[in-house]
Amino acid sequence: MELEIVKLRPGDSLLVRAGRLFSGKEDCFRVNVFLFIRGGVIERIFAAPGGEKLKKALKNLGKEEQKEQIPFLDLSRLTILPGLVDCHVHLALDGEDFQKAARSWAAPEEMKKHLARRLANTLARGVLAVRDGGDRAGIGFLAREMIKSGTLFGPHITITGSALRKSGMYGSFLGAGVNKGELAGSLKRLIAAGVDQIKVLVSGIVSFREYGRVGPLQFGPEELNILVAEAHRAGLKVMAHANSDQAVTMAARAGVDSIEHGYFIGRSTLAMLAELDISWVPTVVPVASQVRRSDLFSQEQLRVIEKTYKKQLEAIGEAAVLGVRLGVGTDAGAPGVPHGEGYLEELALYRQAGLKPAFILRAATAGGAKIAGAAQKVGLLEEGRPASLIAVEGNPLADLNALKKIKYCFLS
Numbered sequence: 214m215e216l217e218i219v220k221l222r223p224g225d226s227l228l229v230r231a232g233r234l235f236s237g238k239e240d241c242f243r244v245n246v247f248l249f250i251r252g253g254v255i256e257r258i259f260a261a262p263g264g265e266k267l268k269k270a271l272k273n274l275g276k277e278e279q280k281e282q283i284p285f286l287d288l289s290r291l292t293i294l295p296g297l298v299d300c301h302v303h304l305a306l307d308g309e310d311f312q313k314a315a316r317s318w319a320a321p322e323e324m325k326k327h328l329a330r331r332l333a334n335t336l337a338r339g340v341l342a343v344r345d346g347g348d349r350a351g352i353g354f355l356a357r358e359m360i361k362s363g364t365l366f367g368p369h370i371t372i373t374g375s376a377l378r379k380s381g382m383y384g385s386f387l388g389a390g391v392n393k394g395e396l397a398g399s400l401k402r403l404i405a406a407g408v409d410q411i412k413v414l415v416s417g418i419v420s421f422r423e424y425g426r427v428g429p430l431q432f433g434p435e436e437l438n439i440l441v442a443e444a445h446r447a448g449l450k451v452m453a454h455a456n457s458d459q460a461v462t463m464a465a466r467a468g469v470d471s472i473e474h475g476y477f478i479g480r481s482t483l484a485m486l487a488e489l490d491i492s493w494v495p496t497v498v499p500v501a502s503q504v505r506r507s508d509l510f511s512q513e514q515l516r517v518i519e520k521t522y523k524k525q526l527e528a529i530g531e532a533a534v535l536g537v538r539l540g541v542g543t544d545a546g547a548p549g550v551p552h553g554e555g556y557l558e559e560l561a562l563y564r565q566a567g568l569k570p571a572f573i574l575r576a577a578t579a580g581g582a583k584i585a586g587a588a589q590k591v592g593l594l595e596e597g598r599p600a601s602l603i604a605v606e607g608n609p610l611a612d613l614n615a616l617k618k619i620k621y622c623f624l625s
């Protein structure tokens with residue numbers, strides 16, 4: 214059977230039987246349950262003891278519901294879990310051809326087709342919410358509007374608009390660049406335009422030529438402190454692109470909400486993130502996937518790439534022990550990372566870092582939902598919460614590869 218996408222409408226009721234249910238909380242795993250869904254919300258979750266017949270199960274519902282002919286979906290051979298969350302994507306790019314992708318930014322009709330395909334590929338992997346890390350052409354706004362207006366069924370989208378970056382420094386495709394004294398004005402315009410979060414580039418990117426080298430810092434502590442305070446005053450979280458331990462430390466001290474990438478983050482800085490309740494989205498796959506590109510990189514560069522992502526895996530293991538909230542982010546759209554496809558690979562890299570499947574799934578669901586500011590839409594399957602869920606064959610808590618066999622996505 215192919216993947217079936219179920220759009221839950223306000224007036225619809227549905228009774229679902231699940232073989233297994235993972236709620237999004239690390240320790241919450243149940244077998245043989247019914248979910249009664251009404252208007253896209255999980256109204257009841259109740260046990261279905263062995264051999265239970267549907268008629269008997271319906272006695273758990275109120276008298277009114279029992280009289281209704283509630284559609285029933287038997288997923289007793291599947292595991293139900295919250296929709297997955299990708300905390301870091303770039304919908305404006307495709308991961309294949311940067312120049313070609315950028316050319317369509319000025320052609321809205323063509324862009325809409327690209328977005329429809331990128332979002333369909335994302336949904337097909339069970340990703341029901343994404344947070345966009347920005348683009349300078351307003352493509353994030355277009356994507357969010359397509360979903361909100363119902364033009365397209367797709368994941369919930371959190372957008373950041375243009376990333377705040379220093380003129381002349383890394384990231385020209387992410388944001389126009391601000392000069393000295395322009396930061397407050399740029400931030401004000403983003404807030405007025407209706408972004409969901411603020412993206413700031415605190416440092417450059419990692420070098421594939423020299424191990425441990427990172428592009429220079431873009432903002433100083435004072436500028437960052439003001440930026441974060443102003444964003445928070447407007448009720449917006451700040452996601453900070455920060456590589457090098459120095460950049461991460463500065464961003465954390467300024468009080469950003471999430472660190473993106475964070476290559477070369479040190480142990481004491483990880484402890485600080487845990488202490489300050491700052492989340493980390495490590496995005497390993499955009500680097501790890503490059504080790505396959507011997508057509509693009511020299512042997513020496515491939516060694517640097519490998520060493521870099523393995524260092525990142527070590528840090529992820531440490532972060533888990535220290536209690537840092539992790540989110541899964543693929544940087545989809547970055548070179549070599551097409552939308553949707555990188556997600557399972559990122560989860561496999563977390564596994565390689567030594568994390569247990571239940572821990573990884575919590576990061577991929579409830580943890581990510583909090584980071585992406587999408588907790589009202591996805592993340593936890595509990596009574597009273599939206600039925601944004603996926604159903605997969607097998608048991609992902611035993612083997613994450615079960616996520617390759619997604620049978621249903623419920624959009625509420």
Ligand SMILES: [Zn+2]
Binds near residue numbers: 301302303346544
């Ligand atoms: Zn990014």
